[in-house]
Amino acid sequence: MDDASDSTIKTARRRPVTLRDVAEAAGVSVATASKALNDQGRMTAETRTRVQAIARELGFRPNSLAQSLLRQRSFTIGLLTNDTYGRFSLPVMAGVSEALLEKGVSVFLCNVEDDPRLGQMHVDAMLEKRVDGIIASGKRLDRHLPVDLSNLGIPVIYAFTEPDPNSIAFVSDDEGGARLAVEHFIALGCRHIVHVTGPETFAVVHRRAEAYRAVLADHGRTPPRVMMGPWSENWGHQAIAELFDDAEGETPDAVFCGNDQIARGVVDALRERGLRVPEDVGVIGFDNWEIVAAATRPPLTTIDMNLTALGREAGLTLLSLVDGKAVEPGIRKLPCRLVVRQSCGRPPGD
Amino acid sequence: MDDASDSTIKTARRRPVTLRDVAEAAGVSVATASKALNDQGRMTAETRTRVQAIARELGFRPNSLAQSLLRQRSFTIGLLTNDTYGRFSLPVMAGVSEALLEKGVSVFLCNVEDDPRLGQMHVDAMLEKRVDGIIASGKRLDRHLPVDLSNLGIPVIYAFTEPDPNSIAFVSDDEGGARLAVEHFIALGCRHIVHVTGPETFAVVHRRAEAYRAVLADHGRTPPRVMMGPWSENWGHQAIAELFDDAEGETPDAVFCGNDQIARGVVDALRERGLRVPEDVGVIGFDNWEIVAAATRPPLTTIDMNLTALGREAGLTLLSLVDGKAVEPGIRKLPCRLVVRQSCGRPPGD
DNA sequence: CTGAAAGCGCTTACAG
DNA sequence: CTGAAAGCGCTTACAG
Numbered sequence: 001m002d003d004a005s006d007s008t009i010k011t012a013r014r015r016p017v018t019l020r021d022v023a024e025a026a027g028v029s030v031a032t033a034s035k036a037l038n039d040q041g042r043m044t045a046e047t048r049t050r051v052q053a054i055a056r057e058l059g060f061r062p063n064s065l066a067q068s069l070l071r072q073r074s075f076t077i078g079l080l081t082n083d084t085y086g087r088f089s090l091p092v093m094a095g096v097s098e099a100l101l102e103k104g105v106s107v108f109l110c111n112v113e114d115d116p117r118l119g120q121m122h123v124d125a126m127l128e129k130r131v132d133g134i135i136a137s138g139k140r141l142d143r144h145l146p147v148d149l150s151n152l153g154i155p156v157i158y159a160f161t162e163p164d165p166n167s168i169a170f171v172s173d174d175e176g177g178a179r180l181a182v183e184h185f186i187a188l189g190c191r192h193i194v195h196v197t198g199p200e201t202f203a204v205v206h207r208r209a210e211a212y213r214a215v216l217a218d219h220g221r222t223p224p225r226v227m228m229g230p231w232s233e234n235w236g237h238q239a240i241a242e243l244f245d246d247a248e249g250e251t252p253d254a255v256f257c258g259n260d261q262i263a264r265g266v267v268d269a270l271r272e273r274g275l276r277v278p279e280d281v282g283v284i285g286f287d288n289w290e291i292v293a294a295a296t297r298p299p300l301t302t303i304d305m306n307l308t309a310l311g312r313e314a315g316l317t318l319l320s321l322v323d324g325k326a327v328e329p330g331i332r333k334l335p336c337r338l339v340v341r342q343s344c345g346r347p348p349g350d
Numbered sequence: 351m352d353d354a355s356d357s358t359i360k361t362a363r364r365r366p367v368t369l370r371d372v373a374e375a376a377g378v379s380v381a382t383a384s385k386a387l388n389d390q391g392r393m394t395a396e397t398r399t400r401v402q403a404i405a406r407e408l409g410f411r412p413n414s415l416a417q418s419l420l421r422q423r424s425f426t427i428g429l430l431t432n433d434t435y436g437r438f439s440l441p442v443m444a445g446v447s448e449a450l451l452e453k454g455v456s457v458f459l460c461n462v463e464d465d466p467r468l469g470q471m472h473v474d475a476m477l478e479k480r481v482d483g484i485i486a487s488g489k490r491l492d493r494h495l496p497v498d499l500s501n502l503g504i505p506v507i508y509a510f511t512e513p514d515p516n517s518i519a520f521v522s523d524d525e526g527g528a529r530l531a532v533e534h535f536i537a538l539g540c541r542h543i544v545h546v547t548g549p550e551t552f553a554v555v556h557r558r559a560e561a562y563r564a565v566l567a568d569h570g571r572t573p574p575r576v577m578m579g580p581w582s583e584n585w586g587h588q589a590i591a592e593l594f595d596d597a598e599g600e601t602p603d604a605v606f607c608g609n610d611q612i613a614r615g616v617v618d619a620l621r622e623r624g625l626r627v628p629e630d631v632g633v634i635g636f637d638n639w640e641i642v643a644a645a646t647r648p649p650l651t652t653i654d655m656n657l658t659a660l661g662r663e664a665g666l667t668l669l670s671l672v673d674g675k676a677v678e679p680g681i682r683k684l685p686c687r688l689v690v691r692q693s694c695g696r697p698p699g700d
Numbered sequence: 701c702t703g704a705a706a707g708c709g710c711t712t713a714c715a716g
Numbered sequence: 717c718t719g720a721a722a723g724c725g726c727t728t729a730c731a732g
Binding site: 008013014016061062063064065066068069074075076079090093094097101104106107108109110111118121122124125126127128129130153154155232233234261264291292295326327328329 | 454
């Protein structure tokens with residue numbers, strides 16, 4: 001009576017239909033109804049189908065809360081990340097959800113930013129909600145989330161973030177990615193390849209630079225040149241200025257960039273100098289960030305870290321652990337792939 | 351014995367400590383322990399503190415599944431979106447989580463893409479998990495998610511997606527945003543303002559164009575010119591070519607763009623023609639997509655739809671509904687704001 | 701073939 | 717002031 005004739009919405013919360021409702025309607029006990037619906041126990045086929053039909057009619061949905069309580073398994077997991085709304089966690093999340101949806105597992109998204117208080121709040125919430133496991137993700141392979149995930153009593157997997165010692169982790173193979181790029185240049189016959197990348201405070205910068213140097217050495221090329229700076233378009237412009245203004249030696253015919261933003265800056269800067277990409281200088285980026293890579297003129301050839309696949313692996317592995325299977329600890333490096341667009345030629349015979 | 355001496359991880363799933371464990375350790379009944387921890391009932395202060403201390407020592411965490419079962423409230427909600435990994439839902443999600451975290455409500459993230467099957471799977475999962483409510487989000491205000499959310503028996507809120515009739519929805523005020531931009535140009539004394547925007551298949555394109563026309567009319571300006579095309583940088587380039595190549599009439603001194611990508615294309619194209627931004631031509635974008643807006647040279651002045659605030663409102667409103675409060679149905683338009691960077695002057699006296 | 705009972709981990713009237 | 721009992725909605729041995 002109190003929600004009289006106004007136009008207001010006060011959701012009519014229907015009492016969900018319970019197993020008991022189904023049992024009564026079918027004239028059987030709750031136990032039998034349960035067994036009928038779960039294809040358990042023995043009963044006449046007639047009883048079973050009748051119960052199932054009635055359940056369907058009534059729109060019965062088993063209360064997962066009750067099931068979880070006695071199965072000691074909630075069919076939920078927590079995904080912690082400090083990059084929820086950024087570049088890297090998004091594809092990882094997509095992969096995780098994809099892997100879990102089919103198994104009936106739902107994902108709680110927890111944005112912990114870099115705040116230990118937020119982190120603790122989310123971990124507490126996950127533990128109270130009895131998630132079956134936790135995936136920790138992030139935006140840097142060399143930074144730990146602001147929470148301690150060891151010894152939670154439930155399985156934990158690290159996916160694209162700095163793992164705890166002796167845990168299970170999935171990361172991108174940055175060395176491999178860099179090698180892919182540099183070898184592509186070499187296959188194209190490039191002679192003078194420089195590497196313009198991010199700040200030296202990032203571990204991946206060094207890992208990729210090492211791989212770059214190694215490939216050059218393997219092929220007996222001119223001494224490597226690694227230029228570190230911010231992860232920005234602007235740094236790409238600056239680097240090109242440094243390379244081409246009063247260049248004493250040979251100027252590069254190939255630039256391998258640490259991310260797509262730098263690559264875009266490099267391509268723009270080259271074009272502004274009247275150099276043609278890829279005819280005069282080839283450029284390869286890193287990340288395959290669609291919005292940047294595709295909008296560059298010409299569109300960027302770049303390295304994709306396959307983060308969605310990484311997320312999928314992480315999700316499946318977590319499920320194995322939840323099922324009680326044993327898994328080797330350690331860090332698994334998952335391969336990157338080269339995405340060929342137009343900022344760099346196609347290798348001969350490809 | 352079977353997980354012998356290999357190095358494998360098989361998470362030691364600790365049996366979580368239960369209220370019963372606490373009660374036994376404290377030498378009280380489970381009922382008393384419960385009341386002690388919830389500050390309910392009457393008992394000596396001594397008993398209460400003792401129980402609380404023991405609970406803390408044992409690391410007791412109430413099993414939220416059990417609590418939910420009898421409270422008929424799970425402290426979870428589902429966030430459905432078809433833009434999980436895209437531009438618009440992300441800030442909405444951030445706002446939703448932010449609003450709910452403090453209240454102890456966790457968020458299931460459900461990526462339904464545009465697939466009715468995926469949509470149904472997620473809705474079923476949410477209903478079985480007895481979420482307290484659902485927020486539907488998306489990437490377009492004029493497209494419905496591929497699921498029917500009416501009549502679920504739980505509260506539903508629409509946030510940045512096409513709502514059901516007679517539901518509660520939060521959307522951005524696109525007319526208001528467009529007005530902000532055009533009025534800013536007028537305050538700066540611009541005389542010839544054109545509007546380069548997205549495809550005519552988008553409702554917002556028309557809404558913004560109407561507002562643009564209205565403001566020009568109000569101020570007795572030259573006839574409006576609305577140019578529709580793809581939401582891409584490339585369209586920005588093309589539009590500038592159309593406007594400046596063999597221009598018969600006056601060329602524009604201001605371009606209001608439908609998104610930041612178009613705006614970036616416009617700015618680049620103007621610069622390539624030797625025109626200065628903002629001195630010769632001012633440019634305003636839409637979306638405040640940091641990665642695009644900040645990297646443009648000069649950085650874009652643009653309209654921000656305040657999507658995080660929108661998400662926060664949606665979250666809080668959902669909680670009201672869950673608490674049984676009545677809410678007026680209807681579509682709430684939330685204001686946009688102008689973010690001033692450098693692609694357009696600052697209005698006099700600002 | 702079917703059902704009564706116990707129990708998952710809690711909370712909340714209700715007795716005592 | 718404290719505890720026994722009932723119950724949230726299920727499932728699973730165990731009887732019959």
